[in-house]
Structures are given as structure tokens and as C-alpha cells.
Amino acid sequence: MSTGVAGTWHLRMRTPIGTIDADYRFTETDGGLTGTAVGAGETTTLDDVVRTPTPEGERLTWTQRVTRPMRLNLEYDVVVTGDTLVGHSRAGRLPRTAVSGERTGDRRRASPDGPRVVGRAEGPVPVTVHDPISE
Template sequence: MSADGAWKISINTPMGPQEANANITTSGDTFTGEISSALLGSQTIQGQVAGDTLTWTSDITSPMPLTLEFEAKVEGDKMSGSVKLGPFGAGALNGVRA
């Protein structure tokens, strides 16, 4: 299933749910795109595609410097997975095509 397109994503964090918008373009076993949220700002992302699963990391500076590690499975118009939140454990990730 292709992950190409616009997504509305929700990430459960210790600071409560964080909403983000993402645009993804796949090319073989890689993808590029952009993700933006009110708290984390906007940044370019790139990662790996393995079947229906996307993985990538994002270095953020707000609300504090952290490296977030994403893993998301795409099933039709839904996305689910988790985000490793540095020393704060992991949070669930859910998304739908926008």
C-alpha cells in the first residue's frame, strides 16, 4: 500500500496528544516529505520503506532537544505505530489520510 499523500497524525506524548500534518512521497524503499505541528514546528523528513512500514528519525529542539524515532504501518487510509520519545519512553502514533 502506498503511503504517498497528505496525512493527519496524532502522537501520544507525556505532554498530551500532539497533532501533526505530514506529506509523504515514496520512491522504492525510501521516502521524503515534511511534517509540521504547532509544538514541534516544521521539518523535512526522509526515511525507509519496508513493505507497508515507514521508519524515520526527527531531531527536534522544542520543547527540548530530542531525537524522535518513528515506526508507522500504513493500511489503506490509516497509519498506526509508535514514536520513541528519547528518555520519555514511547507514544502511540495514529493517522488518517487528509
């Protein structure tokens, strides 16, 4: 089992418009922890990344600005335990969104559109949005 937060993670956000998949990379630096996210056709920088030890695991909070599927300022609050994380995100007054994820490293992941590689991929990574209304 891996320890710490640094590495590549695949996250799923269960929103009112469907489940959004995205890939996150956290990196240890002299100044703490930094991160980026790739999803919905854009790459964003994670701001204000804070890691706090808790009895349940490492609590991780950050903010993120996205423009797809709409322009939002997101606040994340998750707990990392080994190679999994769970928590929520919030965009202003909108309801909380359940967030779950797992560490991916260089492992292959399958999606409904076929296999894809996450981790050290160069360039954009495909994102799948599951729309429960049309399924």
C-alpha cells in the first residue's frame, strides 16, 4: 500500500448533472503539496492545498477553478486512507458533491469508452461524464 498523498489519483464527482471523472496529480515540494487536475477537456491548478493528519487518515483540502462543464469555484475536502480517498466538493451555494477516488500511478483503467492510460500520459486525458437521465 502506498503512503502519503503524492502521486496520481482518479476521482469521481457525483454531481446533479451526472458523474464526472477526472485525474489529479499531487506533488511534494519544499513549500508543501501542489496539484493539477485534468478533466472535461481542461487542465487546472489546485490552489491552497492543505494536508492535515487525522485519526482516519490525511485530510486534504484545496480550491480549484474550472470552466467546464460551467465556470465554477470549487472547494474540496477529502480524507486519504492508503490508496483511496472520500469526501466532498462544493461550488458556492450549490449542494455538496460526493467525491471518491483511488491512487492510479501507472496502472491501466477501463472506461465505458474503452481502456485508457492515466498517470504519466502526455497531453489531454479523456473524461467520461455519465448522464443517468439518458442511460
